[in-house]
Amino acid sequence: xxxxxxxxxxxxxxxxxxxxxxxxxxxxxxxxxxxxxxxxxxxxxxxxxxxxxxxxxxxxxxxxxxxxxxxxxxxxxxxxxxxxxxxxxxxxxxxxxxxxxxxxxxxxxxxxxxxxxxxxxxxxxxxxxxxxxxxxxxxxxxxxxxxxxxxxxxxxxxxxxxxxxxxxxxxxxxxxxxxxxxxxxxxxxxx
Amino acid sequence: xxxxxxxxxxxxxxxxxxxxxxxxxxxxxxxxxxxxxxxxxxxxxxxxxxxxxxxxxxxxxxxxxxxxxxxxxxxxxxxxxxxxxxxxxxxxxxxxxxxxxxxxxxxxxxxxxxxxxxxxxxxxxxxxxxxxxxxxxxxxxxxxxxxxxxxxxxxxxxxxxxxxxxxxxxxxxxxxxxxxxxxxxxx
Amino acid sequence: xxxxxxxxxxxxxxxxxxxxxxxxxxxxxxxxxxxxxxxxxxxxxxxxxxxxxxxxxxxxxxxxxxxxxxxxxxxxxxxxxxxxxxxxxxxxxxxxxxxxxxxxxxxxxxxxxxxxxxxxxxxxxxxxxxxxxxxxxxxxxxxxxxxxxxxxxxxxxxxxxxxxxxxxxxxxxxxxxxxxxxxxxxxxxxxxxxxxxxxxxx
Numbered sequence: 006x007x008x009x010x011x012x013x014x015x016x017x018x019x020x021x022x023x024x025x026x027x028x029x030x031x032x033x034x035x036x037x038x039x040x041x042x043x044x045x046x047x048x049x050x051x052x053x054x055x056x057x058x059x060x061x062x063x064x065x066x067x068x069x070x071x072x073x074x075x076x077x078x079x080x081x082x083x084x085x086x087x088x089x090x091x092x093x094x095x096x097x098x099x100x101x102x103x104x105x106x107x108x109x110x111x112x113x114x115x116x117x118x119x120x121x122x123x124x125x126x127x128x129x130x131x132x133x134x135x136x137x138x139x140x141x142x143x144x145x146x147x148x149x150x151x152x153x154x155x156x157x158x159x160x161x162x163x164x165x166x167x168x169x170x171x172x173x174x175x176x177x178x179x180x181x182x183x184x185x186x187x188x189x190x191x192x193x194x195x196x
Numbered sequence: 197x198x199x200x201x202x203x204x205x206x207x208x209x210x211x212x213x214x215x216x217x218x219x220x221x222x223x224x225x226x227x228x229x230x231x232x233x234x235x236x237x238x239x240x241x242x243x244x245x246x247x248x249x250x251x252x253x254x255x256x257x258x259x260x261x262x263x264x265x266x267x268x269x270x271x272x273x274x275x276x277x278x279x280x281x282x283x284x285x286x287x288x289x290x291x292x293x294x295x296x297x298x299x300x301x302x303x304x305x306x307x308x309x310x311x312x313x314x315x316x317x318x319x320x321x322x323x324x325x326x327x328x329x330x331x332x333x334x335x336x337x338x339x340x341x342x343x344x345x346x347x348x349x350x351x352x353x354x355x356x357x358x359x360x361x362x363x364x365x366x367x368x369x370x371x372x373x374x375x376x377x378x379x380x381x382x383x
Numbered sequence: 384x385x386x387x388x389x390x391x392x393x394x395x396x397x398x399x400x401x402x403x404x405x406x407x408x409x410x411x412x413x414x415x416x417x418x419x420x421x422x423x424x425x426x427x428x429x430x431x432x433x434x435x436x437x438x439x440x441x442x443x444x445x446x447x448x449x450x451x452x453x454x455x456x457x458x459x460x461x462x463x464x465x466x467x468x469x470x471x472x473x474x475x476x477x478x479x480x481x482x483x484x485x486x487x488x489x490x491x492x493x494x495x496x497x498x499x500x501x502x503x504x505x506x507x508x509x510x511x512x513x514x515x516x517x518x519x520x521x522x523x524x525x526x527x528x529x530x531x532x533x534x535x536x537x538x539x540x541x542x543x544x545x546x547x548x549x550x551x552x553x554x555x556x557x558x559x560x561x562x563x564x565x566x567x568x569x570x571x572x573x574x575x576x577x578x579x580x581x582x583x584x585x
Contacts, residue, residue, distance in 0.1 A: 084327075085326065085327060086327055117287055118287060118288075118325040118326065119287060119288045119289065119325070120288075120289050120324055120325060121288070121289040121322075123322075165324075166322075166324050166327065167324055167325070167326060167327065168324070168325075168326030168327050170326070171325075171326055223550055223554070223555030223556065224554045224555050224556070225550075225554045225555055225556030225557075226555070270507060271506060271507075273518060273520075274515075274518055296481070301517070302479065303479045303480070303516040303517060304479060304480040304481065304516070305481055305515055305516070306480070306481035306513055306515075308512065308513065308515070309512035309513065310504075310507075310509070310512065336515055336518070337515060337518075338515075338517055338518055341517070
């Protein structure tokens with residue numbers, strides 16, 4: 006009788022422990038998912054500060070060109086269509102290694118619109134059209150495979166097609182798998 | 197004895213209840229399926245992330261293409277359907293990887309690779325926010341499927357929890373021709 | 384009076400355990416033996432004649448003829464040191480969706496070292512992409528085989544079926560899964576004069 010009473014107590018304990026254990030398991034799982042999700046998105050975007058080191062490098066906007074309205078080159082694109090070419094310089098402050106993996110470089114207008122760069126083939130074709138002699142500069146994802154050594158710097162070029170009315174509000178937003186959810190933003194100040 | 201019977205009945209009830217739960221729970225694939233927006237051919241059909249306006253739909257027996265400045269003709273035992281459309285992306289740059297026609301029988305006809313030489317294919321373009329993008333889509337399907345068609349478009353080939361736009365094609369608005377030759381200016 | 388009883392009880396328990404053990408091993412051994420037997424002697428596959436339509440669940444297949452060629456049907460070159468075994472067939476997509484997975488439906492049983500087949504649409508000699516549902520097409524399936532591989536007078540083509548699951552085990556999504564062989568066809572290899580053939584005639 007004593008044994009069975011102890012058994013009954015254990016049985017009740019197990020039953021009562023079940024709901025909190027289930028809740029804990031759900032919470033732990035949920036927390037893991039939230040963490041993974043936060044590493045995918047750019048939830049914390051900050052304007053880049055002078056001397057700021059981001060993903061092991063200092064970032065500066067080297068050049069931003071607006072093509073299609075006849076001012077930079079003679080080309081006039083139909084309607085609202087414009088080509089924006091940006092060059093970022095990155096100076097490695099430490100050994101970068103794999104830290105530039107899954108690079109995400111986009112243009113944003115602060116109104117919830119995102120433009121992703123043109124693909125590599127189209128981008129190099131355009132580079133050759135604009136300057137047949139110069140070697141096309143690498144894009145962000147190619148650069149991430151061969152990042153500069155510590156103390157050295159490199160230029161990254163990306164091209165975007167977007168409407169003219171977005172041009173005055175554009176900023177570059179940059180993040181890597183290693184930095185997300187943090188991203189930096191650099192205004193282009195194009196007119 | 198009564199206790200024993202109660203246990204048996206309890207187990208059977210639990211099993212039946214679980215069976216009901218299992219049978220009525222929607223599958224994972226269904227829960228994470230596409231988010232549908234439907235509309236008619238004459239309208240601009242807008243989802244949360246992009247919108248579509250059908251410009252023209254042409255049905256033909258022969259598809260005329262140019263490859264390396266040589267003209268080639270492609271025949272089919274069914275019919276070619278060439279749709280020209282204008283797309284708007286609202287937030288992000290987007291490809292249009294998913295494009296198919298649901299025919300009269302409910303079968304799904306994915307856009308054909310046999311027309312890859314055609315110019316202005318929407319499947320090779322990217323839609324940039326703020327810039328309307330026009331282009332064409334080419335399908336190959338049996339004649340009897342063409343009596344009732346719905347165009348299905350999405351960013352990915354098989355969208356999961358992403359927008360999918362359905363445009364019901366109006367038979368009266370589909371042009372019928374002998375040959376259709378997609379060009380740089382459309383069809 | 385007590386001792387034999389206890390002994391008897393203990394003996395009974397032990398015997399039950401030994402019996403259960405033997406039963407378990409027997410069951411496991413039988414199951415293993417059966418699966419080995421089944422994999423060694425796959426059920427007799429139905430033989431079909433060339434020209435008859437074979438229902439391979441996902442695909443409707445009619446095999447017509449086999450030839451040996453030195454180029455691809457679209458004129459492109461073969462891998463050096465290889466020749467092409469070409470099978471002409473009519474194939475129909477019986478499912479409700481366009482698909483390009485028809486390569487899984489055919490296998491060469493009496494040739495080793497063959498590549499995965501490439502398919503060409505006979506209508507225009509170009510690569511066959513998606514096969515559209517309810518649109519049977521005349522196509523050529525091409526296997527590249529090493530020159531050193533001797534060819535018999537006929538090609539043993541196995542047509543493989545597929546299994547449709549309304550809800551798969553992982554995502555509860557409907558889908559097609561590889562099935563077992565549904566038919567075997569002896570296709571005589573026709574001379575077509577496009578290349579010197581070293582044929583093993585038995």
